[in-house]
Amino acid sequence: MGEPSKEEYKIQCFDAETQQLLKTALKAARGTEDGCSAWQRSSTNCPGPRPSRSTQDRNPGAVDLEKVANVIVDHSLQDSVFSKEAGRMCYAIIQAESKQAGQSVFRRGLLNRLQQEYQTREQLRARSLQGWVCYVTFICNIFDYLRVNNMPMMALVNPVYDCLFRLAQPDSLSKEEEVDCLVLQLHRVGEQLEKMNGQRMDELFVLIRDGFLLPAGLSSLAQLLLLEIIEFRAAGWKTTPAAHKYYYSEVSD
Known part of the structure; x- marks a missing residue:
């Protein structure tokens, strides 16, 4: 899942609210010491203390993962450095999400956005050569990291x-x-x-x-x-x- 310090460094370029959103999602992805992920802990099916209502905003179980996917894609289209590294972050979140049966909000949101940008790639290239290059870099990065049954x-x-x-x-x-x-x-x-x-x-x-x-x-x-x-x-x-x-x-x- 990569080194947390590197992941945290990569999100310093976001505004404070977005930084908190991504840090919370990554906190969920890293799981907890007892082997129960933070998203699982937020449900009644997982043992261990659940967060109080006052800390719900920082509860990984409350993270809008579709919003996280859109934030990552949007920034990848603007930042050439981020587009080269975002695959590791996406992989970490998808791996954690896949451990919960039937949960694929982030993965679905990510692939939907990739498809949307793919369908309008000529317009993107005409509008912004840098944005187009960032998109190609990002989709190749995602292809490199994401696996189904250990296959691309x-x-x-x-x-x-x-x-x-x-x-x-x-x-x-x-x-x-x-x-x-x-x-x-x-x-x-x-x-x-x-x-x-x-x-x-x-x-x-x-x-x-x-x-x-x-x-x-x-x-x-x-x-x-x-x-x-x-x-x-x-x-x-x-x-x-x-x-x-x-x-x-x-x-x-």
């Missing part, structure tokens, strides 16, 4: 692929922010995606190779990043120390 969520495979295909279009490859996002996400989830649908990965890399070989409008950095990810996949989603030194010394220069 099939429901997210095609949406993630569609986002990466959009990043591999010529007008996107002409923008370093989108090329950087494409390469970073393939480093993160490319191997998992290929295992789920190898044909689409082949098709994606045809676009990437075409973009590299027909470099009209591509910066030298974009060309370098595309070449690196092509070689990375060809090597079985691994990189040698020598290749890492070559590519990333070139990037830093």
